[in-house]
Amino acid sequence: MKKAIVLLSGGLDSATSAAIAVSQGYDTIALSFRYGQKHAKELEIAQNLAPKLGIKEHFVIDVNLSLWGGSSLTDNNLAIPQEGVNPQIIPSTYVPGRNTVFIAIALSLAEAASAEAIYLGINAVDYSGYPDCRPEYLQAFQNLANLSSKVGIEGKTPQLIAPLINLSKVDIIKKALSLNVPIDETWSCYQGGEIPCGVCDSCRIRNEALKQLGISN
Amino acid sequence: MKKAIVLLSGGLDSATSAAIAVSQGYDTIALSFRYGQKHAKELEIAQNLAPKLGIKEHFVIDVNLSLWGGSSLTDNNLAIPQEGVNPQIIPSTYVPGRNTVFIAIALSLAEAASAEAIYLGINAVDYSGYPDCRPEYLQAFQNLANLSSKVGIEGKTPQLIAPLINLSKVDIIKKALSLNVPIDETWSCYQGGEIPCGVCDSCRIRNEALKQLGISN
Numbered sequence: 006m007k008k009a010i011v012l013l014s015g016g017l018d019s020a021t022s023a024a025i026a027v028s029q030g031y032d033t034i035a036l037s038f039r040y041g042q043k044h045a046k047e048l049e050i051a052q053n054l055a056p057k058l059g060i061k062e063h064f065v066i067d068v069n070l071s072l073w074g075g076s077s078l079t080d081n082n083l084a085i086p087q088e089g090v091n092p093q094i095i096p097s098t099y100v101p102g103r104n105t106v107f108i109a110i111a112l113s114l115a116e117a118a119s120a121e122a123i124y125l126g127i128n129a130v131d132y133s134g135y136p137d138c139r140p141e142y143l144q145a146f147q148n149l150a151n152l153s154s155k156v157g158i159e160g161k162t163p164q165l166i167a168p169l170i171n172l173s174k175v176d177i178i179k180k181a182l183s184l185n186v187p188i189d190e191t192w193s194c195y196q197g198g199e200i201p202c203g204v205c206d207s208c209r210i211r212n213e214a215l216k217q218l219g220i221s222n
Numbered sequence: 223m224k225k226a227i228v229l230l231s232g233g234l235d236s237a238t239s240a241a242i243a244v245s246q247g248y249d250t251i252a253l254s255f256r257y258g259q260k261h262a263k264e265l266e267i268a269q270n271l272a273p274k275l276g277i278k279e280h281f282v283i284d285v286n287l288s289l290w291g292g293s294s295l296t297d298n299n300l301a302i303p304q305e306g307v308n309p310q311i312i313p314s315t316y317v318p319g320r321n322t323v324f325i326a327i328a329l330s331l332a333e334a335a336s337a338e339a340i341y342l343g344i345n346a347v348d349y350s351g352y353p354d355c356r357p358e359y360l361q362a363f364q365n366l367a368n369l370s371s372k373v374g375i376e377g378k379t380p381q382l383i384a385p386l387i388n389l390s391k392v393d394i395i396k397k398a399l400s401l402n403v404p405i406d407e408t409w410s411c412y413q414g415g416e417i418p419c420g421v422c423d424s425c426r427i428r429n430e431a432l433k434q435l436g437i438s439n
């Protein structure tokens with residue numbers, strides 16, 4: 006059976022991307038990261054979600070990017086912004102190198118597991134302006150992957166697939182609903198409390214889209 | 223003072239690459255990986271070497287690629303080859319995605335620490351045929367780095383520098399000697415015993431070069 010790796014953060018986007026991989030007939034292996042984020046909530050959520058999405062196996066790997074901080078998601082001295090999305094700036098929630106590290110580790114797993122695809126929940130429309138969520142970034146990573154690996158030399162590089170990259174958040178939610186993703190069991194909030202904060206960028210973007218669709222959050 | 227990250231495995235090549243960075247006036251931060259390699263010897267060696275090479279700070283980060291194995295360096299069920307280098311095949315010591323993961327993590331640190339360069343000990347001449355030691359691989363990674371980061375958007379992407387990439391092992395040793403690298407305190411062996419095994423590819427390549435230069439190993 007053809008295999009895919011899905012990066013699963015526990016958020017709405019990665020859950021939807023994972024559901025798409027499963028719906029396309031892949032035997033899926035989820036990969037989540039303990040990267041030094043301030044809260045463990047998203048990992049609990051990811052572990053709860055994986056079997057419900059039809060995922061067969063789930064790795065959680067440590068790679069502690071908080072050793073050098075540089076982001077309000079990993080550095081306790083920096084507060085997570087609450088004032089709303091400003092499309093002109095890259096916010097402090099940007100984690101230096103995070104997607105590059107995550108995709109690199111996914112390539113390692115994909116090669117070891119003979120997976121032919123890596124599904125990513127990244128999105129270039131309703132997002133926070135992160136440079137590592139753009140199509141040209143992903144294309145450059147595919148070029149690198151083709152050169153980096155033993156399987157690449159054999160012409161069997163895993164393909165990086167970002168099925169949500171050009172969708173609005175509204176369209177992502179519609180896609181999630183069509184695939185029976187348990188949206189209310191996903192966690193997009195940058196904070197780690199009992200309920201989502203409602204004021205971080207991630208909550209604001211999600212809640213605005215849910216509101217447009219007439220869904221309560 | 224301008225800063226550089228140096229990837230330090232404890233081997234001859236990475237020690238020489240680090241010494242070059244220091245000799246070029248960089249304030250250097252070393253980065254080593256506990257990646258699930260079978261022995262901790264190389265990390266002890268790296269920690270001993272760093273201050274002797276003039277390195278100011280040293281991070282050791284966990285990223286356990288042995289979770290999925292796929293290499294005789296990380297998988298206890300696979301023996302490290304001892305029969306000598308065969309240039310026609312990529313040996314089992316190849317670790318899927320390893321250099322891509324290491325360089326990705328180095329880019330994260332470089333961005334957080336505002337370093338302008340990342341020094342790598344990779345070498346495309348006297349090596350084991352790994353695909354992720356080739357100049358075209360490194361060029362593709364630089365292209366990715368330029369697109370991936372906040373500093374990239376600002377035109378200040380750290381530069382990937384592989385000063386040994388086109389040198390023979392003999393020339394690397396000459397360079398190391400000229401920079402007073404304590405060669406006898408480096409560890410290139412894939413095994414982790416008290417003394418180098420002498421028969422793994424890494425020992426064979428190193429010892430052949432030392433012999434050509436009339437240096438005992």
